[in-house]
Amino acid sequence: MDSMISIKGLKKYFPIRSASLLGKAKRNKAIDDIDLDIQRGEALGIVGESGSGKTTLGKLILGLYSASGGTIKYGSNDEEEIKLSVVFQDPFSSLNPRMTVFNIVKEPLENRRDAKTNHNYRETVLDALISVGLSEEQMFRYPHEFSGGQRQRIAIARAIVSKPMFVVFDEPTSGLDVSVQAQILNLLKELKVKIGLSYIFISHNVGVIKYICTRIAVMYRGKIVEIAENLELFDNPLHPYTQHLLSVVPVINKDRTKTIIEAADKEMVLDKVASSVGCIYYEKCPLRRNICKERAPAKSISAGSHVVFCWKQENWTQEK
Amino acid sequence: MENKLLEVKGLSVFFNSYLGVAEVLDHINYSLKTNSWLGMAGESGCGKTVSAFSLLRLLPEAAVIKSGEILFKGDDVLKKSNRELRDLRGSEISVVFQEPQSALNPSKRVGLNILESIALHQGVRGNDAKKIAIEMLDRVKIPQARMRFSQYPYELSGGMQQRVCIAIALACHPSMLIADEFTTGLDVTTQQEILKLVLELQRQLTMSILFITHDLALISECCDDVVVMYAGQIVEKGNVDRVFRDPSHPYTKLLLNAIPTISKNDETLKSIDGVVPSLINPPKGCRFHTRCKQAIPGKCDVVFPEQTVRDEAHQVWCHLY
Numbered sequence: 001m002d003s004m005i006s007i008k009g010l011k012k013y014f015p016i017r018s019a020s021l022l023g024k025a026k027r028n029k030a031i032d033d034i035d036l037d038i039q040r041g042e043a044l045g046i047v048g049e050s051g052s053g054k055t056t057l058g059k060l061i062l063g064l065y066s067a068s069g070g071t072i073k074y075g076s077n078d079e080e081e082i083k084l085s086v087v088f089q090d091p092f093s094s095l096n097p098r099m100t101v102f103n104i105v106k107e108p109l110e111n112r113r114d115a116k117t118n119h120n121y122r123e124t125v126l127d128a129l130i131s132v133g134l135s136e137e138q139m140f141r142y143p144h145e146f147s148g149g150q151r152q153r154i155a156i157a158r159a160i161v162s163k164p165m166f167v168v169f170d171e172p173t174s175g176l177d178v179s180v181q182a183q184i185l186n187l188l189k190e191l192k193v194k195i196g197l198s199y200i201f202i203s204h205n206v207g208v209i210k211y212i213c214t215r216i217a218v219m220y221r222g223k224i225v226e227i228a229e230n231l232e233l234f235d236n237p238l239h240p241y242t243q244h245l246l247s248v249v250p251v252i253n254k255d256r257t258k259t260i261i262e263a264a265d266k267e268m269v270l271d272k273v274a275s276s277v278g279c280i281y282y283e284k285c286p287l288r289r290n291i292c293k294e295r296a297p298a299k300s301i302s303a304g305s306h307v308v309f310c311w312k313q314e315n316w317t318q319e320k
Numbered sequence: 321m322e323n324k325l326l327e328v329k330g331l332s333v334f335f336n337s338y339l340g341v342a343e344v345l346d347h348i349n350y351s352l353k354t355n356s357w358l359g360m361a362g363e364s365g366c367g368k369t370v371s372a373f374s375l376l377r378l379l380p381e382a383a384v385i386k387s388g389e390i391l392f393k394g395d396d397v398l399k400k401s402n403r404e405l406r407d408l409r410g411s412e413i414s415v416v417f418q419e420p421q422s423a424l425n426p427s428k429r430v431g432l433n434i435l436e437s438i439a440l441h442q443g444v445r446g447n448d449a450k451k452i453a454i455e456m457l458d459r460v461k462i463p464q465a466r467m468r469f470s471q472y473p474y475e476l477s478g479g480m481q482q483r484v485c486i487a488i489a490l491a492c493h494p495s496m497l498i499a500d501e502f503t504t505g506l507d508v509t510t511q512q513e514i515l516k517l518v519l520e521l522q523r524q525l526t527m528s529i530l531f532i533t534h535d536l537a538l539i540s541e542c543c544d545d546v547v548v549m550y551a552g553q554i555v556e557k558g559n560v561d562r563v564f565r566d567p568s569h570p571y572t573k574l575l576l577n578a579i580p581t582i583s584k585n586d587e588t589l590k591s592i593d594g595v596v597p598s599l600i601n602p603p604k605g606c607r608f609h610t611r612c613k614q615a616i617p618g619k620c621d622v623v624f625p626e627q628t629v630r631d632e633a634h635q636v637w638c639h640l641y
Contacts, residue, residue: 049507050478147595177363177534182578182591189588204507211580211589234582248512249582250537252564 002076003037004166004198005061010034010070012056030056032222033070038166043192044200045213045230047245052219054202058168061200062086085164089171091151095143101154102139105129108162128161129154131194132187149180153187160191167199173208185212206249210234218242221280228306238300238308240285279311287312324391325496325528326352326375331388333367333374335599342599344370346552346607346624348388352496357522357529359539359560361575362549365596368532371549372498375530376409392496411441414489418501420481424473430457431469434488441492456487461517479510486518493525500532515542536576540564548572551596551607553624558634568628568636571608606639614640 012031030053038044046054059065061072062084074082085108088094095104105125126136132153143151152172159167169188173181189212191197203209209216210230217227218239226239237243279285279292289311297309333345345367352358360368373379375390375397390397392408400408417423424433434453439445444452450469457465460483473481482502489497499518503511519542522529531543539546540560547557548569556569567573577590594611597603603610609620619639628641 049509149595178536178575178578179363179592180595182580182589183593185580186589186591205580206508207580207582210582245509246582248508250508250512250535250541251581251583252537252540252576252579 002040004040004042004075004082005036005038006073007034007036007038007061008071008073010036010057010060010072011068012053012060012065013068029222031060031067034222034224036217036224036227038198038200040165040198041192041196042198042215043213045209045216046200046202046219047204047206047209047216048219049204051221053222054204054219055170056222057219058086058170058200058202062168082166083162083164084166084168085159085162086168086170087152087155087159087172089174091148091155091175092143094155095151097143100140100142101129101134101146104143104154105158105161108158112162124161125157128157131160131191132157133183147180148176149183152176152180152184156184156187156191160195160197163195165198167197169199169201171203172201174203174205181208188212206245218245223280223309225281225310226306226308228303228308232303232306236303236306238302238306238312239281239310240287240312241281244284279309323354324351325354325393326530327389327391328371328375329389329391331371331374331390332386333370333379334384334386335380336382336384337600340600343602344383344552344599345374346602348549348552348554350547350554350557352528352530353544354495354528355522355526356545357531357543359543359546360530360532360549361534361536361539361546363534363575363596365551365599366549367552367599368549369500372500372530372532375498376413376415377405378409410437410494411492412494413496413498414492414494415498415500416482416485416489416502418504420478420485420505421473423485424481426473429470429472430476430484433473433484434491437488438491452491453487456491457484459490459521460484460487462487478506479514482506482510482514483517486514486521490521490525494527496528496530497522498530498532501534503538504533504535511538536564536579537581548575551602552599553607554637555606555608556634556636556638558630562631562634566630566634568630568634568641569608569638570612570614570640606637616640 010031011033013027013029016026016028034057046057048054056065060067102125105128106121109121109124126139129139134150134153134157143154146154173184176184185208201209201212213230215227215229216233217224218241220241226242237246277296278294279297282288282292285292291311297311300308328348328350331345331348335342335344348371362368370379374385377397385398397408431453434456435449438449438452454465454469457468462468462480462483476484503514506514531539533539543560545558546560546563548555548571550571556563556572567576574590574592578592580589592611597607597610603621605621605623606625609615612620615621616639625637625639628636628638630636
């Protein structure tokens with residue numbers, strides 16, 4: 001297999017300030033033992049609620065955080081250099097208000113080892129701007145002159161100008177209107193084909209993930225609980241958390257019933273540091289058994305590449 | 321006859337700015353029935369929030385209400401004195417905002433945040449007020465209400481903070497709640513819990529809700545009626561079932577098609593080209609004609625269409641009908 005980035009046993013712990021001075025320091029397991037292979041040309045979606053470690057995973061891949069354990073291997077051999085890039089959620093804070101669009105988009109080029117002279121930047125920058133649907137006359141304007149959607153296009157131009165092989169999109173459409181979101185999503189789809197981009201797309205919006213991604217990983221409290229190809233995941237969600245997540249996504253219901261009222265009542269659980277043994281979803285799981293509390297679930301693989309971490313999957317049918 | 325709690329008639333609001341006069345609302349008509357949900361949809365900059373806040377006369381200084389009537393329980397809000405408005409705000413019409421962390425006072429404990437509104441509107445203080453506040457926290461299903469009462473807002477998660485905001489809004493049993501994008505920053509799982517809570521409370525307390533959101537799916541899940549706004553004009557309105565089954569205005573159709581959902585397997589989403597136009601010298605006629613593929617030259621760009629009745633509970637403003 002030709003994987004571009006392969007992650008093994010990745011961990012990232014953040015210290016939590018302990019109440020007592022002598023008390024044992026607690027750690028928040030933001031990322032806990034994740035294995036993941038990202039293939040060339042793949043659009044991998046990472047979905048989960050806030051606090052599940054999606055962004056931390058993205059930052060670890062980018063090298064913006066150092067891992068507490070585990071490895072991330074880039075490229076198929078040691079000589080290969082994988083160029084990485086990123087687009088953040090908020091296009092208002094991710095663009096320097098005092099720089100022109102040209103300077104913003106040019107910046108990644110200057111930091112490359114193969115930096116060119118100023119004269120040559122112009123064409124490269126313009127190419128990037130045109131490929132995200134902006135024009136030459138907009139090149140010397142400032143970010144405040146643009147709308148949210150256009151700013152996100154500038155951020156995307158900056159991400160692709162250095163011809164990266166891999167981009168981390170961290171909720172790039174969350175702050176945008178649905179109509180603008182559709183424009184940006186279509187742009188990403190187009191770029192994937194046109195310049196052969198591979199990316200991970202982090203989002204809590206399941207509909208967006210379904211639209212844009214070829215494979216999807218579902219995260220819950222620092223772990224990947226399920227990972228499968230797009231259609232397979234939606235047709236056949238296996239993990240109880242994935243099933244719950246898909247059931248609460250609002251849909252335009254033509255034969256409408258007030259689905260929200262009908263959805264089963266979930267007991268509320270206070271946020272706390274997850275226990276080190278057992279399944280992380282134990283407290284909320286409607287299908288839990290004793291084994292789920294005692295041992296972390298083993299990996300089960302079905303349908304070729306559909307991976308799920310759940311005891312339910314092992315020759316066990318629902319019991320009362 | 322339907323029982324109308326609120327009726328907005330021909331409301332026009334202009335904003336004075338140094339660039340010129342922005343026509344933010346252009347002859348808006350809608351009504352909210354007693355004990356029901358009205359969804360208000362549209363892109364940002366369409367005037368959703370302005371139309372909701374003019375109900376409370378909570379508009380910035382630059383705003384001028386040009387014309388119209390806002391009848392709340394039969395009385396015109398626009399004719400009320402400041403004193404009368406103070407009685408209206410908070411006790412009759414309450415608001416829940418998008419960002420709970422900025423709506424709560426971070427330097428005051430959760431309890432004080434709630435007590436403030438109880439003292440102000442009901443004149444209850446001391447232990448009696450505390451009892452009401454804790455009862456409200458229980459009502460919005462915050463576990464360990466007593467403990468939460470004396471915590472600071474930062475100690476609560478986003479979902480919990482929004483529950484506190486709802487408790488504050490409902491403490492005085494208003495007959496109407498304006499919910500302005502109040503689930504937008506939350507996770508889908510939390511969003512569903514909060515919506516379910518508000519649906520339950522709305523039924524218990526028999527109030528009406530004006531739900532402002534850009535998420536049409538949410539409107540289809542919990543509202544009874546819907547108003548679709550574009551650039552300060554209402555382009556389509558009616559019963560949610562009718563409107564979503566037979567969306568008639570090109571803008572409504574495009575808005576519905578632009579949402580990626582888990583039930584669709586589309587290859588390409590249909591995005592709406594362009595952006596909402598500036599409301600200073602807005603396009604003449606139907607303001608959507610600049611982005612509409614079906615626009616009829618000489619008609620759509622000249623005169624705003626008359627109302628077309630699709631059926632008794634569904635109206636559209638478009639020259640195509």
